[in-house]
Amino acid sequence: MRLPILLNTGLLFVASAVCAAPHVSAEAPIDTLSDRAADFALEQQAAGVALADKLWELAELGYLEYQSSAALQTYLAEHGFSVESGVGGIPTAFVATFRSGAEADAGPVVALLAEFDALPGLNQAALPFRQVTEERAAGHACGHHLFGAASASAAVALSQWLQDSQVSATIKLVGTPAEEGGSGKVYLARAGVFDEVDVVLHWHPGDGNSASPSSTTSNKSGRFTFTGRAAHAASAPDRGRSALDGVEAMNFMVNLMREHVPQTARLHYVITNGGDAPNIVPETAQVYYYVRHPDKDQVVQLFERVVAAAEAAAMGTETRVHVEVMHGNYPVLPNLTLARLVNDNLVAMGGITYSPAEQEFAETIRPTLINPRRELGSEQTVAPYRVRQSMGSTDVGDVSWLVPTVGFTTATWVPGTPAHSWQAVAAGGMSIGHKGMGLATRLLAKSAAQLILQPEVIAEAKAELLESQGPDFVYAALLGDREPPLDYRK
Numbered sequence: 001m002r003l004p005i006l007l008n009t010g011l012l013f014v015a016s017a018v019c020a021a022p023h024v025s026a027e028a029p030i031d032t033l034s035d036r037a038a039d040f041a042l043e044q045q046a047a048g049v050a051l052a053d054k055l056w057e058l059a060e061l062g063y064l065e066y067q068s069s070a071a072l073q074t075y076l077a078e079h080g081f082s083v084e085s086g087v088g089g090i091p092t093a094f095v096a097t098f099r100s101g102a103e104a105d106a107g108p109v110v111a112l113l114a115e116f117d118a119l120p121g122l123n124q125a126a127l128p129f130r131q132v133t134e135e136r137a138a139g140h141a142c143g144h145h146l147f148g149a150a151s152a153s154a155a156v157a158l159s160q161w162l163q164d165s166q167v168s169a170t171i172k173l174v175g176t177p178a179e180e181g182g183s184g185k186v187y188l189a190r191a192g193v194f195d196e197v198d199v200v201l202h203w204h205p206g207d208g209n210s211a212s213p214s215s216t217t218s219n220k221s222g223r224f225t226f227t228g229r230a231a232h233a234a235s236a237p238d239r240g241r242s243a244l245d246g247v248e249a250m251n252f253m254v255n256l257m258r259e260h261v262p263q264t265a266r267l268h269y270v271i272t273n274g275g276d277a278p279n280i281v282p283e284t285a286q287v288y289y290y291v292r293h294p295d296k297d298q299v300v301q302l303f304e305r306v307v308a309a310a311e312a313a314a315m316g317t318e319t320r321v322h323v324e325v326m327h328g329n330y331p332v333l334p335n336l337t338l339a340r341l342v343n344d345n346l347v348a349m350g351g352i353t354y355s356p357a358e359q360e361f362a363e364t365i366r367p368t369l370i371n372p373r374r375e376l377g378s379e380q381t382v383a384p385y386r387v388r389q390s391m392g393s394t395d396v397g398d399v400s401w402l403v404p405t406v407g408f409t410t411a412t413w414v415p416g417t418p419a420h421s422w423q424a425v426a427a428g429g430m431s432i433g434h435k436g437m438g439l440a441t442r443l444l445a446k447s448a449a450q451l452i453l454q455p456e457v458i459a460e461a462k463a464e465l466l467e468s469q470g471p472d473f474v475y476a477a478l479l480g481d482r483e484p485p486l487d488y489r490k
Contacts, residue, residue: 030453033165037449038442040157040164048153048441049434051075055145056429059118059138061489062178065092068116068145072096072152072175079156081173088191090184090484094175095193096152098159101168108458110448111172111194111403112155113202113396115179116148120489124422126429128365139425142180143205143412146428146437150203154444161449169452172197176395178488181221183327185395187484189402190477199338199404199458201448202396203440205428206409207417208374209351210383211343211443213334214407217266218296219393220303220328220478223288224250224310225273228319230283240281241318244274247285249313250321254289254306265302266292266391288326292393296330296478326485328478330397333468334387337461338406342447343385349443351380352411352435361432362414365423372416379411379436392419402475404461408443412436 055068069092073083081096101107122139125131133139140146155173162169174193178184194200226247231240254267261267269289275282291303307323314321354362362376399405413427413436427433451458 030450033453034446034449036165037158037161037445040160041154041442041445042438044153044157044441045438047075048149048437051152052145052149052434052437053429055116055148056140057136059123059136059140061120061138062117062180062182062184063090063092063484063486064489065116065177068092068148069094069175069177072114072116072148075152076155076173080159081155087193088188088484090177090187090486092175092177093184093188096155096173096175098155098162098171100159100162107168107170108198108452108455109170109172109196110158110452111174111197111200112151112444112448113185113200113399114148114151114173114175115144116175117144117178117180117182119180119420122420122422122425124425126426128361128426129368130422139422140428141420141422141424143424143428143433144179146205146412146433146440147203148175150437150441151444153441154448157441157445158448161445167452171448179395181327182485182488183329183395183479184484186327186329186398186477186479189398189475194399194403197403199451199461200399200406201444202405202407203444204407204409205412205424205433205436206419207411207413207415208378208383209346209381209410209439211339211346211408212383212386212388213336213339214332214388214390215294215334216332216390216397217264217292217294217393218299218329218331218397218478219290219292220299221288221290221326222303222307223272223286223324223326225284225286225322225324226314226319227284227322228282228317231281233279233281237281242281243285243319244282245317246313246319246321247271247274247287249317250310251287253309253313257305257309261302262293262298264294264391265298266290267302267306292391294331294389299328300478325479325482326488327395329393329395330401330478332394332397332407333400333405333465335400335404335406335461335464336387337457337464338404341450341457342406342408342443345447345450346408346443347382349439351382352439353380354432358432361427361430365414365426366416368423369414369416374415376415378415398477401469401473404458404465406447408440410436410440410443
């Protein structure tokens, strides 16, 4: 696989990839027309905040986001979207569609992604100190409540702009559950949800404002369940075979592997079942592994080595092991054509400014952060444009290999806040999160409107994607043909 950051974007124009030109006045400049979409987004801000706060309170885990998904669907349906629920065999996944123009199929098809799952064990009040909220068992530590609400608000704003401008296009809001380890988008991609889409936009909460093109690591995970033989650990240990010994032997061998893998690889695990009591030889034990690398082929090879370690551990401890692949994601494939457009818009919009109360919140929570990488005040600025490599993973990766895709981050958390932290939950539940979400909503709406008005840019983005894929690319999900693990958070 060629590295995305080395791709050439001076690509040939592909006329066949151009959608029908939108019906707009030739007299109005594109920037002025697209600014109207941002204005409609601003009008949706109050509704978007209310929706985000509702999702924040619900804080539902992956594939269990029934109320969160319903809230998003209701909001979109109330604004004229047709909603298809349960797509891709996932009850909480949906596609909301709005078409405009004299011809129902005229114009580009633009999709916005909306995530809405929370993380377990990070329940937190919207306060600048650690305060666990007992009424919730999870928290939006990755800001997906903001993600989902902003994308839905932007979709509504775009639908209003299309009607106001008499532009022909189709807007799709794709509700994608279980991003956190559930690979929801992979199942949707595999099911063909994105087959008729011309371009995809997404965003993500963060501690800064950036529209730089970024790749991620690919990721494959699995649960390794060992089965042994129970016995009394004191009076009959010779009659038992410890499943926990199998887990520990596997972990020991994988930890030795860390010396002999590429520096950009990541291997991490948790023991999800270590037995029931010390005086019982554990009959079952389980460990959950993530394997990451920027190259999807390397991830497959590394995962096979982890499986081999598990099989060897089972043989050595006279136990059995069952491997269940839980999820697998491609790395995000940056599209520089789209990234430049979104970055220019973000620079023009600028960052956010804290109120005195928000500044006090930020200064109070700041000392709780370990090794913060951004300074207070950076929320007002936009990071310089540069191609970068992230070590995280996302199921947006699979989408980006099928459709030209662009994403960005806005400052919804206090600068220096890491994702998957209680500090992210806290800021995401108050006005700092709301301000960053508002910026994201306007940027999504304006950028999508510009793409609708410039089908030649979509054509260039499609040509870049084809070049990046290479001539022999055939999509095959890293998680294989398994069904969505709807119970993985139970």
